[in-house]
Amino acid sequence: MNRMPAIVSFVETRKSLTPNLCIKCKGKGLCGRPYCPILEKFKSIESVVPKSSGDTSIFGASPPSVFVGRHNYPNVMAGPMIPPQLCGDDAMQLEDPKALLKMNIQDVIASRSQLVRASTGISVKNARTPDNPLIEKSQELALSKKPVDTEAWFNKPISNKLKFDNVLTPMGPSGDLRKFDITENPKVPKKVDSLVYDDDALAKDAISELWDGNIPAEHISRLLSIGLLGQERKLVPTRWSITAVDDMVGKDLLAEIRDYQQLSEVTVFSGGVFGNHFEIILIPRMFSFELIEVWMPRTVWSGGSTWIEADHEGFGGKTKYSNLAGGYYAARLGALEYLKSIRRQATIFMVREIRPEYWAPLGVWVVREGVRKAFSKEPEKFGSTEHAIANISSRLKTDRSKWMAQAAMLPDIRFQRTLDSFF
């Protein structure tokens, strides 16, 4: 990618904002402004595909990708995402985390900014009987595991604005869709085909079956989002569908993991991607999970100061939505995948340190992949939790006393003895 997007300074914008609120909200609009000033700054980064700007029709292979907005829910904007002139493998890269991981942040944004969001207004309830042929075709597109050639016509020339979000992967310009054609047959995995036509399967059961059938999380959330799963089908804003899939798959894995034997040794994993650094301690105990998020100064949302927040769940699981939002469920999923693979249960203590290198929000897949990356590395074993804590502290840039103060579950593990130590 040789055409870099212009990097903008957003220091001025920060001054009028309260960083504490920004980091909690991450663009949801809690401050009451109609648009998030931090995200707005990113939007002014120009798409690297100037040729799409001003056009009223485009041709390209969708990776495949669809987008369902959340503004004005339940009357949302939805439709396919198409990179003009791109085809085959080049298009596939845009939706494939493995390919995106090989790039740097600029290239991720540059690549993703080629995706034109072609959207049309629809009520989420009309997913099953779309009175709108554009949605029907988007559904057809979403089934595919490989890029599908498409052609789209717009009512007005495409506006050259990008979309950023803490959960979503960046996206390119948007246009008001008039007509949309799929010019080749989608390649639909058998598992996807059978579950999409199964009206009796609940969405959660369909999701766990797709997961067990090795359908990637991106594909599952695409199906859920465009209203192709479950008994009562609805369009689900893409942002919500991503976290819904992370959460449901996680709960599913957890149901099995709870019956596994406990891990035998305190084990530490370390690693990450795009300035998202993970330190993970697995402790031989029944399952529980604690995540501490440390936003170092000058990262996307934090402004000038370090910001730390934590959330945790016990053996019974989580009932309320996490204050750490989508990142919590993505991180938990990465850890549960590992426990499932070794058929053991454990208490998971995780610190996610977000470093200044993470200057633009790339979406929650970064968390999922960062955790997977850490677990793919050779672990270190320790004789006690204390030694493991000392070990991870040495690699974290934020002082131990700062993040330890936010840990709610860890002190219980460190200081509470168990009855079996009294035999």
Add this chain to the structure above:
Amino acid sequence: MFKATIDADILKTAIETLSVLVDEARFRISPEGIVVRAVDPANVAMVSFDLNSSAFDEFNADDSEIGMDLSKINDIFSVAGRDEKVVMELDEMSQKMSLHLGGLSYTLALLDPSTIRAEPRIPQLELPAEVVLNGKDLQRAVKAAEKISDHMLLGIDEDVFYMEAEGDTDRVRLDMTRDSLIDLKSGEARSLFSLDYLSDIVKPASRSNEVTVELGKDFPVKIGFAIANGAGKVGYLLAPRIESD
């Protein structure tokens, strides 16, 4: 075979002593009565529960083991009147328990005992010190401690039994001398406990006016009291916390 009749209120309070620690339990039934030994999932606290056949108005049983979901039983008792009798009858064929109370008749599906955590081994502890006190006093100290901290010290200093909690800035302490206690056997005792557990345990204990607390130095505490007007007993064992810093 199992068929028994008991005061709803007695059974309800008995079940509560278990449900503060576990959601489901294995009940060992014999002609002598009912026995439960259960440990919480974190292996921090255990309960041993003995309800003698004499607690029942009518008690006919062979040896058997059943698993029950305690929250379901609690739900059933939430509609029971104070002086009502409960008739329980086990249908071994269908693995269901029927409960009749005040004209209502419930059929409760049992759990396969093998799916419930096995009965824990019970550590044999020689605890050097012991106090006997009114359950209300114990609960009062725990409630005061909860206001400022999430853990609490229990200890004995010569002839004084003390309960102490320290928060970030505040401290609360209740001293009880020999004359405000029912009995005291002095010894070296000082251990820290999580209030998460302690407050659950003292809830049923607070109904008893004679609660025995056995203590050691950084050792588990044993808290015991009688239930069903003396026809049963409950004992908890709670592991200590290590004093940090």
